[in-house]
Amino acid sequence: MNTTALAPLPLLVCDDDVAVRAALRLFCKSEGWHCDLVASPDEALAAIAQQDYALLLADLNYSRDTTSGREGLDLIAQVRSSQPDLPIVAMTAWSTVSIAVEAMQLGASDFIEKPWDNTRLACIVRNLIQLRQSHRRGARLAAENTLLKAEAQDRPWICQSPAMQAVMAQLASVAATDVNILLTGENGTGKSQLAAWIHRHSRRADASLITVNMGAIADSLFESEMFGHQKGAFTDAREARIGRFELADQGTLFLDEVGNIPLNQQAKLLRVLETGQFERLGSSRAQFSNVRLISATNAPLAERVAEGSFRQDLLYRLNSVAIHLPPLRERQEDLLALAQHELSRQALRHQKPELPLSASAIQALQAYPWPGNVRELAHTMERATLLCRGSVIEAADLGLAHQAAPGQRPADPAGLDTLSLEDAEKLLIHIALRRHNGSASTAAMALGLSRSAFYRRLQKYGL
Numbered sequence: 001m002n003t004t005a006l007a008p009l010p011l012l013v014c015d016d017d018v019a020v021r022a023a024l025r026l027f028c029k030s031e032g033w034h035c036d037l038v039a040s041p042d043e044a045l046a047a048i049a050q051q052d053y054a055l056l057l058a059d060l061n062y063s064r065d066t067t068s069g070r071e072g073l074d075l076i077a078q079v080r081s082s083q084p085d086l087p088i089v090a091m092t093a094w095s096t097v098s099i100a101v102e103a104m105q106l107g108a109s110d111f112i113e114k115p116w117d118n119t120r121l122a123c124i125v126r127n128l129i130q131l132r133q134s135h136r137r138g139a140r141l142a143a144e145n146t147l148l149k150a151e152a153q154d155r156p157w158i159c160q161s162p163a164m165q166a167v168m169a170q171l172a173s174v175a176a177t178d179v180n181i182l183l184t185g186e187n188g189t190g191k192s193q194l195a196a197w198i199h200r201h202s203r204r205a206d207a208s209l210i211t212v213n214m215g216a217i218a219d220s221l222f223e224s225e226m227f228g229h230q231k232g233a234f235t236d237a238r239e240a241r242i243g244r245f246e247l248a249d250q251g252t253l254f255l256d257e258v259g260n261i262p263l264n265q266q267a268k269l270l271r272v273l274e275t276g277q278f279e280r281l282g283s284s285r286a287q288f289s290n291v292r293l294i295s296a297t298n299a300p301l302a303e304r305v306a307e308g309s310f311r312q313d314l315l316y317r318l319n320s321v322a323i324h325l326p327p328l329r330e331r332q333e334d335l336l337a338l339a340q341h342e343l344s345r346q347a348l349r350h351q352k353p354e355l356p357l358s359a360s361a362i363q364a365l366q367a368y369p370w371p372g373n374v375r376e377l378a379h380t381m382e383r384a385t386l387l388c389r390g391s392v393i394e395a396a397d398l399g400l401a402h403q404a405a406p407g408q409r410p411a412d413p414a415g416l417d418t419l420s421l422e423d424a425e426k427l428l429i430h431i432a433l434r435r436h437n438g439s440a441s442t443a444a445m446a447l448g449l450s451r452s453a454f455y456r457r458l459q460k461y462g463l
Contacts, residue, residue, distance in 0.1 A: 011035040014044040041075040056155030060092040080107030087128035111318025161333035163326040175201040183296040184326030191296035199252040207251030214453040215257035244304035246287040253291040259299030328370040342381035364395040
């Protein structure tokens with residue numbers, strides 16, 4: 001084990017015996033830990049006030065009283081008051097049950113007698129450092145989740161167009177229920193954002209929304225990702241892992257690009273949807289998960305069923321309610337409002353001034369067919385925010401000149417000379433999607449890419 005990785009912060013050792021301090025310094029060095037040494041409680045409090053430590057290793061007895069432990073107990077109480085999460089290991093050569101109990105009551109994390117056993121002390125220190133790091137990670141995740149929920153609550157769903165108003169009317173009647181919903185529509189129309197909206201307006205809003213991009217999961221990892229695995233279940237399973245169904249218990253599970261689930265895995269997913277029961281890979285113990293399922297796809301699942309590449313019974317489970325999101329080109333009434341919203345968001349995100357759109361920029365936005373839909377619009381507004389050098393965003397700042405529209409031939413060869421490598425790759429992806437009627441799997445195959453690599457490029461380019 002790499003013990004250094006456990007303690008990026010130094011340890012603080014407080015003891016008035018110079019020989020003990022020297023011994024503990026050698027002990028820490030042998031374990032790969034750096035430590036600071038102080039000789040009194042006052043020095044320890046001064047050090048803690050100036051620097052963050054991974055752990056305090058403190059003697060209980062000092063010059064004022066060598067047997068009662070009062071000075072050390074007072075130190076523990078003061079440190080715990082100012083540093084509630086700092087692990088403290090109390091040490092003394094004059095140990096009694098009552099002193100140990102009082103030290104723990106005042107906030108010591110553990111207690112060890114002198115002379116100590118190096119193996120036991122190393123185990124105590126290592127475990128306490130790991131526990132503190134785990135608590136800090138948990139606190140950070142909780143804070144991040146709170147911020148993400150607050151951001152999602154504040155994000156408006158722009159639906160001025162008749163097409164989107166019809167969609168929201170449908171959702172208003174089913175969002176609060178537990179019915180499974182299948183969202184269909186082109187890439188970038190906002191299916192994942194709409195799934196989050198549904199979750200926030202459901203009875204499960206206080207539980208987790210767990211998202212899985214089914215197009216990015218390798219066939220060999222499907223069961224591990226969805227149902228979890230036990231330690232040793234396969235070669236690289238060095239520790240147990242919780243699957244997505246278990247994480248989403250009592251909440252919502254969102255399966256994005258559900259049309260890309262391999263046929264041989266669809267029966268396993270269907271079983272869980274029908275019974276709520278699954279087993280972690282490598283375990284025979286049945287577990288249950290109560291989830292509300294939302295799925296999304298840009299693939300024509302009915303055609304996949306006819307071809308035999310998608311199970312009809314699974315489709316019935318997914319599309320209790322099917323809702324189609326219209327492409328951005330059919331939502332002209334929403335276009336400028338979405339563009340303005342993205343400009344505000346990107347200006348705030350990148351700490352840039354929020355610039356207005358010129359008449360030429362508005363005309364360019366309205367004339368462009370938006371094959372990448374709302375996701376492409378967001379990336380376009382981000383690029384304009386970062387690259388505009390004037391006080392108004394002009395059409396040239398949008399960078400739409402080399403985008404190929406559906407139904408149009410790509411730019412002529414002379415124009416290709418001006419394209420960057422990224423623009424050329426983006427153009428090829430547009431062409432492949434258009435030739436294969438929006439089927440991401442078929443387009444990926446035509447380009448010689450794996451599904452996961454293709455989806456990474458779709459996300460990168462906002463398509």
